[in-house]
Amino acid sequence: MIGDTLLLQVAAVTDIAPGLRHLRLVAADGGKLPPAAAGAHVQFVLEGAARTWRNAYSLVSRPGARDAWEIIVRRVPTSRGGSAFIHEQIKVGDRLVAGWPGNLFAPVRIARHHLMIAGGIGITPFLSYLAEFGFTGAGHALHVCCREGEKDVFGPWLGNSPAVAFHWDADGHRLDIPALLASQPAGTHLYVCGPAAMNDEVMAAAAAAGWPASHVHCEHFGSALSGGDPFRAFLARSGIEVDVAEDESLLDAIERAGVAAPCLCRGGACGVCVTPLLEGEAEHRDHFLSAEERAAGRLIMPCVSRARAGRLVLDL
Amino acid sequence: MSIAFKPEETFRGDYSYRNSDAAILRFPFPFPEDKYMYSVNIEPHVRSGPSDVFLRPFDVDEHYIAECRDRAITLERDPGRCQVLPHMMLAQWDTLELLMENLSADYPEHFSLVKEGDDFGSRWTWTNRPLGIEQSFIFGDAATLPCEPFEYITRQAQGDFAICDQRDDNLYMDAGMVTSQADWSLEFDVGMSFMEWHGPVPLAHQTGVFERALKYLLMLRLGQPVRRLNWTMTINPRLDTSPESFPEWGTDRASVTPDNAGRKVHLRVELQTLWRLPRSNAILFPIRCYLASLDDLARVPKWGARLHRVLSTLPPQLVEYKGLTRYLPAALEWLARHDDGRELPVGTEAGVSTLG
Ligand code: HEM
Numbered sequence: 001m002i003g004d005t006l007l008l009q010v011a012a013v014t015d016i017a018p019g020l021r022h023l024r025l026v027a028a029d030g031g032k033l034p035p036a037a038a039g040a041h042v043q044f045v046l047e048g049a050a051r052t053w054r055n056a057y058s059l060v061s062r063p064g065a066r067d068a069w070e071i072i073v074r075r076v077p078t079s080r081g082g083s084a085f086i087h088e089q090i091k092v093g094d095r096l097v098a099g100w101p102g103n104l105f106a107p108v109r110i111a112r113h114h115l116m117i118a119g120g121i122g123i124t125p126f127l128s129y130l131a132e133f134g135f136t137g138a139g140h141a142l143h144v145c146c147r148e149g150e151k152d153v154f155g156p157w158l159g160n161s162p163a164v165a166f167h168w169d170a171d172g173h174r175l176d177i178p179a180l181l182a183s184q185p186a187g188t189h190l191y192v193c194g195p196a197a198m199n200d201e202v203m204a205a206a207a208a209a210g211w212p213a214s215h216v217h218c219e220h221f222g223s224a225l226s227g228g229d230p231f232r233a234f235l236a237r238s239g240i241e242v243d244v245a246e247d248e249s250l251l252d253a254i255e256r257a258g259v260a261a262p263c264l265c266r267g268g269a270c271g272v273c274v275t276p277l278l279e280g281e282a283e284h285r286d287h288f289l290s291a292e293e294r295a296a297g298r299l300i301m302p303c304v305s306r307a308r309a310g311r312l313v314l315d316l
Numbered sequence: 317m318s319i320a321f322k323p324e325e326t327f328r329g330d331y332s333y334r335n336s337d338a339a340i341l342r343f344p345f346p347f348p349e350d351k352y353m354y355s356v357n358i359e360p361h362v363r364s365g366p367s368d369v370f371l372r373p374f375d376v377d378e379h380y381i382a383e384c385r386d387r388a389i390t391l392e393r394d395p396g397r398c399q400v401l402p403h404m405m406l407a408q409w410d411t412l413e414l415l416m417e418n419l420s421a422d423y424p425e426h427f428s429l430v431k432e433g434d435d436f437g438s439r440w441t442w443t444n445r446p447l448g449i450e451q452s453f454i455f456g457d458a459a460t461l462p463c464e465p466f467e468y469i470t471r472q473a474q475g476d477f478a479i480c481d482q483r484d485d486n487l488y489m490d491a492g493m494v495t496s497q498a499d500w501s502l503e504f505d506v507g508m509s510f511m512e513w514h515g516p517v518p519l520a521h522q523t524g525v526f527e528r529a530l531k532y533l534l535m536l537r538l539g540q541p542v543r544r545l546n547w548t549m550t551i552n553p554r555l556d557t558s559p560e561s562f563p564e565w566g567t568d569r570a571s572v573t574p575d576n577a578g579r580k581v582h583l584r585v586e587l588q589t590l591w592r593l594p595r596s597n598a599i600l601f602p603i604r605c606y607l608a609s610l611d612d613l614a615r616v617p618k619w620g621a622r623l624h625r626v627l628s629t630l631p632p633q634l635v636e637y638k639g640l641t642r643y644l645p646a647a648l649e650w651l652a653r654h655d656d657g658r659e660l661p662v663g664t665e666a667g668v669s670t671l672g
Pocket residue numbers: 354355356357358478480487489498499500501505513514515516517520525526529533544546547548599601637638
């Protein structure tokens with residue numbers, strides 16, 4: 001079990017709801033895929049006509065599955081374009097390159113109880129959590145905040161589990177986060193994955209209720225991926241000037257220019273892409289740099305962060 | 317690949333362990349230069365390197381059967397050498413799968429694995445010909461094996477194993493099968509964090525070695541194992557040099573003389589690999605131990621001379637920590653006869669294809 005990239009083939013494409021597309025992918029050579037864990041994601045290389053995207057998606061296949069991987073992709077209106085590509089272009093039989101699974105959001109196995117809160121498509125990592133907890137028997141509950149009409153979309157993954165509850169924006173159906181947190185048994189670990197505003201609200205409520213940080217986990221990647229104003233960056237060591245378009249990341253633009261930059265999560269979480277910033281002011285969107293490092297202004301995470309104004313000069 | 321096992325050799329009592337010439341030539345000699353100091357010496361665990369022991373991710377050699385028997389003897393006397401905390405069950409299955417898949421793929425003459433499926437709940441049949449074992453079981457159901465999956469498979473593997481759970485940006489030694497360790501105790505370390513269990517190591521904390529190693533390991537990727545070599549010295553070819561059994565081997569250190577050092581003093585090299593496990597997200601840390609006497613090593617002229625230089629310049633803190641103080645002068649006197657002072661090429665390769 002050694003390798004870093006795989007060639008996959010699209011085995012099935014299903015639109016499970018408006019704007020939600022489910023892909024089933026198998027190894028193009030007909031062999032077995034490496035097994036992956038609850039919370040794992042895979043980075044896909046999406047070769048569009050004019051450009052290439054590298055997007056990471058949570059696997060929603062059974063943990064340990066080796067016959068096929070499954071992902072659910074929401075079409076993001078302001079996305080970098082990768083999700084639009086999947087919704088418009090991908091068809092059965094297409095081949096795409098993917099990395100081996102990574103995992104920045106694994107369940108904590110010493111937890112006495114697992115409390116999961118999902119917002120919309122943020123449910124995806126928890127679909128594999130549910131499968132694992134179903135197997136190991138670990139105590140768990142999943143609260144999903146979504147539109148009322150989206151309740152049934154994930155039915156095939158949820159079964160009739162009594163541990164899953166839905167909440168939506170109507171009187172009597174909203175999730176009372178402080179009340180939920182207050183009713184948890186000691187030793188519970190809390191996981192949240194959803195829009196940034198929801199993540200922040202849950203994290204703040206947990207902090208206010210005195211939860212130790214070690215028991216609160218947030219899936220960041222995927223939440224900070226939307227683009228922004230276009231800008232230019234100069235790669236000082238390579239002597240190359242790159243234009244970063246509004247729908248791509250600085251890292252995408254660097255790679256498009258043919259410069260190999262280290263990266264792993266592509267979501268501002270892992271720290272692998274950290275790059276010295278020689279000039280310019282960054283708009284930091286990562287979850288890696290400390291407040292002091294941001295204030296010092298000497299480092300940037302090109303996978304998510306952009307220019308606040310004008311041009312950046314990177315030591316790359 | 318056919319291996320001529322030596323099932324009768326022993327690692328205690330009469331210490332009949334011996335290396336064949338081929339085993340000496342493939343010994344993973346750890347010193348590329350004349351001096352040694354701790355560093356973050358981690359590199360990808362690819363199927364190549366300066367010694368044949370790197371050709372396969374889990375190396376099996378002529379000592380396989382005898383090492384498995386020695387482990388069984390130690391476990392019989394002290395079952396606490398295998399410990400697994402309850403939350404590590406997924407990691408146990410990950411380890412069993414990794415070892416069975418690699419051993420059967422790399423040594424099809426000796427091991428085979430037949431699966432009816434890959435998922436938990438599938439029936440698997442494992443055959444280990446050197447040890448005469450055939451076992452049919454349900455992957456994911458510990459009750460279908462004679463003991464828990466981690467103990468089951470590591471009883472059939474050379475080298476020690478630790479499994480580290482990853483949480484809170486740290487690694488915790490939450491499982492282990494440790495019967496051939498260089499004087500550390502699983503009983504003591506189990507449940508500890510990376511910095512805690514490395515606490516006794518001198519000098520390396522101050523230079524940031526452990527801080528950088530931990531950061532690197534937290535990002536270790538599935539499918540991209542890494543390796544490093546570690547080393548110490550042992551009197552007699554003994555695998556079980558644990559604190560628990562110290563009374564049985566500690567006094568051997570006083571028995572070394574310049575005349576018997578060649579036979580008694582062994583270089584003990586650990587090929588340590590690190591694997592991200594797929595289901596549990598834990599890290600498996602196999603510690604594969606190779607022993608060669610000074611007599612063995614001196615048959616490779618470069619190695620005899622280089623070992624002399626490394627040991628004579630070793631920082632005193634490392635001499636003390638590795639427990640060499642008592643017999644180092646005798647070993648150096650013996651090795652000096654094999655060092656003519658000429659310049660040695662950088663690198664660990666033997667540089668010869670037959671032994672002197
Ligand atoms: C995560 C898996 C690892 C485990 C389970 C592990 C375990 C241990 C243990 C139990 C000891 C003995 C400490 C004692 O004296 O009680 C040790 C020593 C040591 N470890 Fe690790 N270790 C791991 C990874 C690493 C890595 C990645 C490095 C890289 C620099 C490292 C460097 C060392 C060094 C330099 C020593 C001293 C060895 C000697 O001089 O004999 N370890 N380790």
